[in-house]
Amino acid sequence: MKALQYRTIGSVPELVEIPRPVAGPGQVLLRVTAAGVCHSDEFIMGLPEDQYVYGLPLTLGHEGAGTVAALGEGVTGMSVGDSVLVYGPWGCGRCYPCSRGEENYCETAAAQGIRPPGLGAPGAMAEYLLVDDARHLIPLTDLDPVTSVPLTDAGLTPYHAIKKSLPVLIPGSVAVVIGAGGLGHVAVQILRAITPSLVIAVDISEDKVELALAVGAHHGIVSTGNADEMTAVDQEVRALSGGRGATAVFDFVGLQSTTDLAARLVAVGGQITIVGVGPGTVNVGLFSTPWESSARATYWGSRPELVEVLELARSGRISVEVERFTLDEAPRAYERLRAGTIRGRAVIVPNAEQQENDAP
Structure with a gap:
């Protein structure tokens, strides 16, 4: 599958071919419908080698949306084809902040090596994304994934x-x-x-x-x-x-x-x-x-707050100005982000051609 990766310290991201991931026990494989471009990506790609801690190569994209492509053993409560958003700041799921849905302030994530997608774990700027746990998926229902995916961070x-x-x-x-x-x-x-x-x-x-x-x-x-x-x-x-x-x-x-x-x-x-x-x-x-x-x-937000943000979007009270790019155009999106010429938020649509074919 195609993926946009940061591969060398100080270089620009590259479009490469990598193996498609497989959903293991408790995991969910998404076919990515949208991935957001963020200044945080530019920040980590601008870090010197002695400060960079996110691993290489790194598939970018901490704002992700997709349709469920496969369910790992033991996953219940969702079906193949469901449209979902990815809650990005993954935590352990067991400490007190995580029990409140505040995985953005997980007490043990760093010690356990738990990283958000695109910020340590493989991210959403690829044709497929492996999500560690179904609790990190929020149903999109009637919302458009392309205009909604920035809500996972920018919202x-x-x-x-x-x-x-x-x-x-x-x-x-x-x-x-x-x-x-x-x-x-x-x-x-x-x-x-x-x-x-x-x-x-x-x-x-x-x-x-x-x-x-x-x-x-x-x-x-x-x-x-x-x-x-x-x-x-x-x-x-x-x-x-x-x-x-x-x-x-x-x-x-x-x-x-x-x-x-x-x-x-x-x-x-x-x-x-x-x-x-x-x-x-x-x-x-x-x-x-x-x-x-x-x-x-402050840092990111909680899972309940993401549900609240989606309700604001669903009621029409908030929306995100977006510019769309295909996965092949993703490097240019980052060029424009650096230049400050993106209006609102840039969104990568990895499977754009297939989505057009699937449209009614």
């Missing part, structure tokens, strides 16, 4: 981050989204769907700010991130918030310049959530952040 990750701030996102609150790309434009929709907050989007790209406004942001600010513009962004946010600042700031970039901006924007008692995979940090202290403000970094 779930901002939803999890925003839910943590729901107690402060009350009427009159102000939420700022820094970075209005793949995750950020979904965050804007989630904020509009489940909170009464005034939503402000900030990005260096005018196109991405326009996208944020198109999907529901009340205000959009274009900023290159230099000191003068950071001051201007701060002044504009305070003008829009009655001088208070942002109740909650969600940083989907994670660079030092954006975390510095988040610290400037946050109000007294406000919250900063760093979501973007970057080296930026926030210094919290008496003389560095407003009184009783807090900062945290």
Whole structure:
């Protein structure tokens, strides 16, 4: 089967032929219908050799959807042909966080060598994907796999981050989204769907700010991130918030310049959530952040939260802007991701020709 793999440190991903996996006991083999492209892939492919821990060769793709192609011995509750999404942050399934469905915070995954697909385990950018356990599959039912597959990360990750701030996102609150790309434009929709907050989007790209406004942001600010513009962004946010600042700031970039901006924007008692995979940090202290403000970094989301995200999509309250690529075009999708020219989220459709033939 064809697969897109990262094979050499510092190189670009390559399209190769590898054996089709076979479902063992408790496992499920999917015929992949869609796989999402993410900046996290670029992050790990940009790591130097002494920091790279994901194994080589690595089949990419931690956002996956597919139809069940084969069931391993002992798997019940699903049938061949079922359309499913893959919950990505696999855990042990037995520790306390896992018992709550919070496998993203599994206590033993690292020690046991359990890795998410595309981030250590073989990922979804292939014609077939082997899933370790049926509990990691969520029924898609009536949803389109191509437009839904980004919800497994680009939807779930901002939803999890925003839910943590729901107690402060009350009427009159102000939420700022820094970075209005793949995750950020979904965050804007989630904020509009489940909170009464005034939503402000900030990005260096005018196109991405326009996208944020198109999907529901009340205000959009274009900023290159230099000191003068950071001051201007701060002044504009305070003008829009009655001088208070942002109740909650969600940083989907994670660079030092954006975390510095988040610290400037946050109000007294406000919250900063760093979501973007970057080296930026926030210094919290008496003389560095407003009184009783807090900062945290979140990771992905829980299985119950993914079900909730799908319900938002099913009701039409959120959707993901996608650009489609075949598996042969996947290397070009990563080129465009690096160049910052993807509108919303890039999705690879490995079996595109067969899916067209199967369409009614």
